[in-house]
Amino acid sequence: MKEVSFLNPEFFWLFLLLPAAIVWQIWKRKQQSATLKISSVKGFKAQKSLLAKLKPFLFVLRLLALSSLIIAMARPRKVDISSQTKSTKGIDIVMAIDVSGSMLAKDLKPNRMEALKKVAKSFVEGRPNDRIGIVLYAAEAYTKTPVTSDKAIVMEAIQDIKYDNVLQDGTGIGMGLTTAVNRLKDSKAKSKIVILMTDGVNNAGFIEPETASQIAKEYGIKVYTIGIGTNGDALFPYAYAPNGGFLFRMMPVEIDVNLLQAIARNTGGKYFRANSNSKLQAIYDEINKLETSEIQELKFYDYDEKYRPFVWIACLLVLIEFGLRNTVYRSFI
Numbered sequence: 600m601k602e603v604s605f606l607n608p609e610f611f612w613l614f615l616l617l618p619a620a621i622v623w624q625i626w627k628r629k630q631q632s633a634t635l636k637i638s639s640v641k642g643f644k645a646q647k648s649l650l651a652k653l654k655p656f657l658f659v660l661r662l663l664a665l666s667s668l669i670i671a672m673a674r675p676r677k678v679d680i681s682s683q684t685k686s687t688k689g690i691d692i693v694m695a696i697d698v699s700g701s702m703l704a705k706d707l708k709p710n711r712m713e714a715l716k717k718v719a720k721s722f723v724e725g726r727p728n729d730r731i732g733i734v735l736y737a738a739e740a741y742t743k744t745p746v747t748s749d750k751a752i753v754m755e756a757i758q759d760i761k762y763d764n765v766l767q768d769g770t771g772i773g774m775g776l777t778t779a780v781n782r783l784k785d786s787k788a789k790s791k792i793v794i795l796m797t798d799g800v801n802n803a804g805f806i807e808p809e810t811a812s813q814i815a816k817e818y819g820i821k822v823y824t825i826g827i828g829t830n831g832d833a834l835f836p837y838a839y840a841p842n843g844g845f846l847f848r849m850m851p852v853e854i855d856v857n858l859l860q861a862i863a864r865n866t867g868g869k870y871f872r873a874n875s876n877s878k879l880q881a882i883y884d885e886i887n888k889l890e891t892s893e894i895q896e897l898k899f900y901d902y903d904e905k906y907r908p909f910v911w912i913a914c915l916l917v918l919i920e921f922g923l924r925n926t927v928y929r930s931f932i
Contacts, residue, residue: 617665641879665913672906679900687727692729692731692792695776696796697798698712698760700737701770701836703844704716704798704835707739715879716758721883732746735775746786771801773807774806776811779793780815792822797854799854800853809858822865823869823886824863835848838878
């Protein structure tokens with residue numbers, strides 16, 4: 600009965616009539632049978648037949664019939680609810696991710712790049728109704744994944760992010776932002792967002808970040824900027840080791856905070872500083888709250904009415920009680 604609901608549960612109050620009916624039956628039971636008054640019963644052998652013992656069962660049938668009718672009036676039914684959601688005013692988001700060598704710094708655990716990938720995947724999972732794209736940049740930039748609603752593709756693209764020699768090393772913030780803007784400029788979405796992440800200063804590329812932010816503003820694209828890196832010094836890779844890995848040494852963390860703040864302010868976005876794994880997660884959580892989609896949820900209810908069997912049971916019990924009372928017990932004394 601866990602899946603059964605009742606349309607008119609107020610009819611269950613009628614069950615309070617059953618105890619009253621029982622009390623009335625007990626009080627009136629002697630008046631419902633024929634009686635004979637004699638001076639003495641010593642000459643009669645007191646032996647109650649089985650038929651007489653079963654006569655109270657007629658009243659039980661009547662109570663059961665009444666109970667079935669009460670349950671039927673309460674309208675028991677099972678409901679199967681299916682829902683469908685759709686974004687009525689969705690958001691297109693491009694994450695522009697710095698993949699320069701400095702992203703291997705170990706001030707975030709295990710390094711900046713891996714920490715960012717983990718948080719970015721969590722962010723994508725929390726945006727089921729928006730389209731998301733990935734742009735990677737160092738000294739140059741390219742589109743890893745165009746804006747798409749296929750979250751599996753986006754998740755796989757984030758997982759595959761790594762430092763390699765595909766892009767010339769350096770930090771071209773203007774290049775990354777321009778490439779992201781290019782992916783969004785023709786979008787018809789309600790809101791267009793770029794999340795620009797970097798851990799350094801602009802030192803490469805032929806497009807100035809200020810120019811890129813002005814282009815973003817003209818297309819109505821809001822830019823959230825995130826500076827990744829702790830305050831002070833951090834372990835940075837500076838050379839290759841003989842085994843093909845990296846050699847690390849302590850170096851000062853340099854992030855062009857003023858530039859990132861100016862980009863965010865110019866486009867109506869916001870600047871964040873992620874100096875730890877938890878702070879980076881909190882930043883993405885805040886952006887997730889700032890940019891919400893308008894979702895329309897449609898619910899479909901399929902009702903399976905269950906009152907009919909109780910009606911049939913009540914009718915059957917009434918017929919049985921009526922038949923017995925007017926046949927077997929009709930002239931019974």
